[in-house]
């Protein structure tokens with residue numbers, strides 16, 4: 001028995017040296033210290049041994065058991081340590097690495113143009129006046145000198161809502177009447193920026209949804225000359241150079257006389273191309289002297305007050321500023337396009 005204990009001890013210790021995980025350590029313990037192990041067997045057979053042999057075997061069995069138990073604890077500790085080192089090695093955390101910078105966006109190119117426009121008119125003494133996108137038929141048409149059923153309403157293809165008399169504004173002009181009703185009888189110098197909606201065929205020149213910046217000046221001695229000077233100066237300040245512009249007689253129900261301002265086409269330089277419909281000019285705004293009926297609807301006496309108004313298309317201006325040839329890019333949400341500005 002003594003010999004068997006010696007052999008078992010040697011074998012067990014030799015095997016233990018190769019174990020490197022908790023599971024095999026437990027198996028090892030079952031084998032060498034469990035019920036069917038040599039050590040347990042030694043304690044069982046002891047009873048049948050002679051008086052002389054019994055203490056020897058008992059002592060030796062205890063020694064072996066203790067040796068194996070402490071060797072196993074030591075091994076277990078070593079395994080744990082090694083696993084920790086391995087984890088430290090593979091899950092290495094380098095606190096000196098620079099952080100990942102979050103992607104920072106920027107203003108949409110049209111918003112940038114809008115802000116340029118605000119700044120220029122701000123310098124000229126105009127305040128920003130905001131009004132609603134969902135409008136009444138009265139503000140969008142009637143108060144702008146287009147009574148119900150007047151054919152001039154057909155100039156704007158309109159999104160109607162299922163609430164009688166409520167529509168999406170087709171232009172920022174209804175804001176003029178809101179501003180007048182708030183300011184009268186004081187003089188006014190405001191710009192009215194915002195989104196407009198038209199039930200229209202989308203093309204490279206026009207979208208269903210677009211922004212406008214309306215302008216309105218009302219006072220006692222305002223003339224068409226003020227309008228021309230203000231808008232020509234606006235174009236110069238915006239493009240920061242002398243730009244070729246022209247005022248072309250036009251018609252809007254809410255102004256009399258009315259004019260559109262064109263800018264030389266940036267694509268063809270005035271030669272004529274598809275973008276300018278072969279005219280060499282691009283329309284950038286509509287304008288005119290405020291119609292007496294509109295002043296009246298706003299609460300001003302047209303005998304005493306006059307005014308001018310205009311409506312700018314910031315998308316068009318952005319196209320001119322950055323030589324963009326398709327207005328649909330603005331709503332496509334394609335970062336490859338937007339990141340360029």
Ligand code: DAH
Nearest residue numbers: 171173286287288309310311
């Ligand atoms: N509201 C017009 C449109 O959407 C643009 C416009 C023309 C605005 C003349 C004005 C104006 O204030 O005086 O087409």
